[in-house]
Amino acid sequence: MKLATINNNTRDGKLVVVNKELTKAVEVSQIAPTMQFALDNWAKVEKDLKSVYENLNSNNVTDTIDFGTAKVLAPIPRAYHWADGSAYVTHVELVRKARNAELPESFWTDPLMYMGASDAFIGANDAIEIENEDWGIDFESEVAVITDDVPAGISPKEALNHIKLITIVNDVSLRNLIPNELSKQFGFYQSKPWTSFAPVVVTPDELTDKWQSGKLNLPLYSTLNGKLVGSPNAGVDMTFDFGQLIAHAAKTRSLMAGAVIGSGTVANQGSPTGSSCIAEVRCLEILKDGKPSTPFMKFGDRIEIEMKDIKGESIFGKINQLVKKYEHK
Incomplete structure (x- = not known):
């Protein structure tokens, strides 16, 4: 699974799932709005995030983002440690x-x-x-x-x-x-x-x-x-x-x-x-x-x-x- 954070004019950005080729991404705010949220709740959200990743790579997701042109932040824009x-x-x-x-x-x-x-x-x-x-x-x-x-x-x-x-x-x-x-x-x-x-x-x-x-x-x-x-x-x-x-x-x-x-x-x-x-x-x-x-x-x-x-x-x-x-x- 590949994950990234794109700019949404907040410090922590918006979590997205990215396909293997790094060309397309999909927002997953309904699962985890930020990378830190995903890590805090990994046991609960990992399965759902993986499901999105599999569907994205199978071209079963229609509402995608062009990852190549997205404003990419650090995957975790700020961390506790x-x-x-x-x-x-x-x-x-x-x-x-x-x-x-x-x-x-x-x-x-x-x-x-x-x-x-x-x-x-x-x-x-x-x-x-x-x-x-x-x-x-x-x-x-x-x-x-x-x-x-x-x-x-x-x-x-x-x-x-x-x-x-x-x-x-x-x-x-x-x-x-x-x-x-x-x-x-x-x-x-x-x-x-x-x-x-x-x-x-x-x-x-x-x-x-x-x-x-x-x-x-x-x-x-x-x-x-x-x-x-x-x-x-x-x-x-x-x-x-x-x-x-x-x-x-x-x-x-x-x-x-x-x-x-x-x-x-x-x-x-x-x-x-x-x-x-x-x-x-x-x-x-x-x-x-x-x-x-x-x-x-x-x-x-x-x-x-x-x-x-x-x-x-x-x-x-x-x-x-x-x-x-x-x-x-």
């Missing part, structure tokens, strides 16, 4: 190696995670608006899951049953603001603006055998200004699966329905196309040439992020964002 992990420890290892810093052994057994801004997420085609290019604008291509209510102290295996929806995201980072924030030993804040989401989220069954044991085994493509930056397989080199990430987040407190958990930057070790952010590309350049040559994003740059199935069809739709200067209003 957004926690981003760093599941690809090879990525962390590379970044630290580039600055001659050792990787603590605990990083291989205890996930890194930070809590980000969930009061607003932005849509797949919304601009990345940043005030200053000197802040080091970078994209981060990731996989993310959305849960129902997750009890505290859950095991990683049990946590997998609470994953209701899966998507891809662009977790934008302002690299040049990060060192000062981390030096305070209190985590990210200013260096992490709003996160953008692919047009649709899908239920795990939609991914068939490519979703295994909390990992999504497909390449994630990142294209900057028409040039492929990387296409690492999201299921390879993922040290911590999503069950482990959710269990980590829920160690001491429950997670409410609609909690979004990110994988961190997808990366494959030793692959020429294994990177999903500029920072990693620059680290590889430092190790090879002694200095970086690839600049961070500038105003006017365009980043596209997409994942395709084995037939080459887009699963979640494309994140397609222009970097723009933020103007105070």
Whole structure:
């Protein structure tokens, strides 16, 4: 099943069911007016939403929307919780190696995670608006899951049953603001603006055998200004699966329905196309040439992020964002 949220001039938008080809959608306000409502009542509404999805794909629905021209918001425009992990420890290892810093052994057994801004997420085609290019604008291509209510102290295996929806995201980072924030030993804040989401989220069954044991085994493509930056397989080199990430987040407190958990930057070790952010590309350049040559994003740059199935069809739709200067209003 594929779901999305389209603009209806409210902050939470309007939930729609989308067909497999991402061409048509149908409103389902009679079942669930918003994504958060659906997640809050998943056990009650899932069957009805799936029925609509099946009828839509069988062309048994007449009152449809052209999804290609719809104003798409983030599938969940604001959430109660957004926690981003760093599941690809090879990525962390590379970044630290580039600055001659050792990787603590605990990083291989205890996930890194930070809590980000969930009061607003932005849509797949919304601009990345940043005030200053000197802040080091970078994209981060990731996989993310959305849960129902997750009890505290859950095991990683049990946590997998609470994953209701899966998507891809662009977790934008302002690299040049990060060192000062981390030096305070209190985590990210200013260096992490709003996160953008692919047009649709899908239920795990939609991914068939490519979703295994909390990992999504497909390449994630990142294209900057028409040039492929990387296409690492999201299921390879993922040290911590999503069950482990959710269990980590829920160690001491429950997670409410609609909690979004990110994988961190997808990366494959030793692959020429294994990177999903500029920072990693620059680290590889430092190790090879002694200095970086690839600049961070500038105003006017365009980043596209997409994942395709084995037939080459887009699963979640494309994140397609222009970097723009933020103007105070």
